[in-house]
Amino acid sequence: MADESLPLPRARTGKLVERPSRLTRALRESGPTVAAGLAVLALWEISVHAFGISKFVLPPPSMIIASMIRDFPYLMHALAFTAGITIAAFAAAVVSGILGGLLLTLHRDVERMLWPYAIALQVTPMVAIAPLVIIWVGLDRVWLGLMILAWLVAFFPMLANTVQGLKSADRGLQDVMSLYQASRWQRFRHLQLPAALPYILTGARISSSLAVIGGVVAEFVAGSGSSTGLAWVIVESGTMLDVPRMFAALFILSIFGLAIWRLTSMVQARLLSRWHESELGGER
Amino acid sequence: MTDMTPGAQPVMRMQSLDKVYPNGTVALKKLSLDVYPGEFVSLLGPSGCGKSTALKIAAGLTGHSAGRVQRPGEDEAKGIRARAGDIGFVFQEPNLMPWLTVFDNVHLPLKLAGVSRAEARADIAAILDTVGLGGFRDSYPRELSGGMKMRVSIARALVTKPKLLLMDEPFAALDEITRNKISQDLLELWQATGSTVIFVTHSVFESVFLSNRIVVMAARPGRIIGEIGVAAPYPRDAAFRVSPDYTAHCRDVSALLTRAMES
Numbered sequence: 001m002a003d004e005s006l007p008l009p010r011a012r013t014g015k016l017v018e019r020p021s022r023l024t025r026a027l028r029e030s031g032p033t034v035a036a037g038l039a040v041l042a043l044w045e046i047s048v049h050a051f052g053i054s055k056f057v058l059p060p061p062s063m064i065i066a067s068m069i070r071d072f073p074y075l076m077h078a079l080a081f082t083a084g085i086t087i088a089a090f091a092a093a094v095v096s097g098i099l100g101g102l103l104l105t106l107h108r109d110v111e112r113m114l115w116p117y118a119i120a121l122q123v124t125p126m127v128a129i130a131p132l133v134i135i136w137v138g139l140d141r142v143w144l145g146l147m148i149l150a151w152l153v154a155f156f157p158m159l160a161n162t163v164q165g166l167k168s169a170d171r172g173l174q175d176v177m178s179l180y181q182a183s184r185w186q187r188f189r190h191l192q193l194p195a196a197l198p199y200i201l202t203g204a205r206i207s208s209s210l211a212v213i214g215g216v217v218a219e220f221v222a223g224s225g226s227s228t229g230l231a232w233v234i235v236e237s238g239t240m241l242d243v244p245r246m247f248a249a250l251f252i253l254s255i256f257g258l259a260i261w262r263l264t265s266m267v268q269a270r271l272l273s274r275w276h277e278s279e280l281g282g283e284r
Numbered sequence: 285m286t287d288m289t290p291g292a293q294p295v296m297r298m299q300s301l302d303k304v305y306p307n308g309t310v311a312l313k314k315l316s317l318d319v320y321p322g323e324f325v326s327l328l329g330p331s332g333c334g335k336s337t338a339l340k341i342a343a344g345l346t347g348h349s350a351g352r353v354q355r356p357g358e359d360e361a362k363g364i365r366a367r368a369g370d371i372g373f374v375f376q377e378p379n380l381m382p383w384l385t386v387f388d389n390v391h392l393p394l395k396l397a398g399v400s401r402a403e404a405r406a407d408i409a410a411i412l413d414t415v416g417l418g419g420f421r422d423s424y425p426r427e428l429s430g431g432m433k434m435r436v437s438i439a440r441a442l443v444t445k446p447k448l449l450l451m452d453e454p455f456a457a458l459d460e461i462t463r464n465k466i467s468q469d470l471l472e473l474w475q476a477t478g479s480t481v482i483f484v485t486h487s488v489f490e491s492v493f494l495s496n497r498i499v500v501m502a503a504r505p506g507r508i509i510g511e512i513g514v515a516a517p518y519p520r521d522a523a524f525r526v527s528p529d530y531t532a533h534c535r536d537v538s539a540l541l542t543r544a545m546e547s
Contacts, residue, residue, distance in 0.1 A: 172379035181368035194383045275383045
């Protein structure tokens with residue numbers, strides 16, 4: 001399996017005569033990933049033909065790509081729906097998670113009062129409440145139900161990480177704030193919030209991918225043809241035995257999930273760039 | 285150097301302070317200490333003698349169980365509290381905000397007091413030059429060495445022009461070469477600004493080199509068992525470290541410290 005043609009990572013101590021351009025660096029970073037992906041696709045294609053696997057079981061990548069091209073408008077329409085639900089739910093989770101975190105850390109009694117319920121919300125399987133939520137919002141507003149369900153899944157990591165972050169301000173830094181008689185607000189603004197930022201961003205990354213999962217699962221549960229997202233495409237194509245299109249929808253879903261992940265990572269790198277351990281990489 | 289004219293008002297006055305923790309541990313017992321303007325006083329003692337606790341009480345970072353504390357600018361009779369920034373504190377750790385640049389870290393005490401960056405710019409630039417970090421104003425703490433971080437911490441403590449500077453074993457984590465250099469720079473700074481310093485340490489040599497008064501404490505319960513004046517003139521430099529005067533003081537202080545350990 002070892003591929004001799006792939007470059008070995010260069011030792012950190014090695015001197016770089018020239019700083020590589022952005023493009024070469026991007027190629028060096030994503031090159032191996034893309035190469036591995038292409039290799040798997042090629043192997044897949046060859047195996048399907050070599051072993052004569054039925055396209056109803058495992059269609060070759062060429063057929064999936066063809067399906068993607070043929071049904072492009074339909075698939076993009078479905079993606080737009082799913083993406084809309086996911087992004088709205090994620091945004092709601094970020095805002096409500098941070099606000100909820102603030103509320104919970106306001107006072108120990110507030111935390112005692114609400115924290116167990118937050119956990120209860122988290123441990124209740126979303127699939128179990130989905131039918132109820134769909135009934136509540138009404139079948140003519142299934143999108144709202146899906147959004148609420150995706151939000152329910154994405155909310156907790158955001159909340160938990162915010163709470164953790166707000167509580168994690170260093171003792172010594174708190175002494176500095178006390179020494180200069182900082183007000184409650186100043187303490188929050190200049191110490192707690194920046195100290196919580198790495199935690200909040202980690203929460204956002206987890207919750208972004210959970211929003212995708214939540215949105216898709218909710219769509220499966222809602223079913224009934226009233227929704228038009230990618231999950232529904234998979235269900236519908238399945239009943240029509242259009243397996244290539246199932247795969248096409250699946251691929252688009254994965255690519256969308258990856259894009260969201262990448263985006264949140266970029267935001268994280270941007271916000272923490274110079275001060276936080278996690279983003280300093282080999283710079284030391 | 286010391287401005288101990290009879291009748292001078294102490295900058296800081298601690299009168300028979302007790303500190304008892306909820307679990308019954310007596311951290312301090314009847315500790316009394318007056319510090320006069322311009323003094324450089326070291327609190328020296330074995331670990332657990334409550335020297336850091338005494339300093340935290342002085343700064344108002346922790347409470348005391350009995351006794352009185354008179355901080356600079358404070359007037360109990362008139363109910364006037366010490367102004368934030370009248371006391372500077374340099375902690376054992378640099379305690380810098382990792383998300384702020386050197387400049388913004390030094391600006392922090394002023395910002396909390398409502399002074400904008402623009403208004404503070406000149407003062408901060410001057411203080412950074414004084415501690416030898418003029419070229420690092422845009423660096424983040426992560427990018428600095430231990431000694432440099434400590435210099436930023438000192439700059440932050442001085443930026444409010446405090447009447448009293450409290451230092452809690454600030455150089456304990458530094459290597460000896462860095463420590464000697466930064467100690468000497470601290471003395472120059474102290475002379476230039478005419479400030480008053482209480483310096484907590486467990487190093488006999490450090491205390492003799494820096495202070496004009498060394499207060500020796502004993503543990504269990506934390507209390508003062510004696511004090512030694514160091515009359516050697518400032519500025520003190522590397523030559524002072526090898527002078528007979530220095531050696532003699534180190535011997536005296538060590539002897540007192542040994543008594544503290546045995547008592």
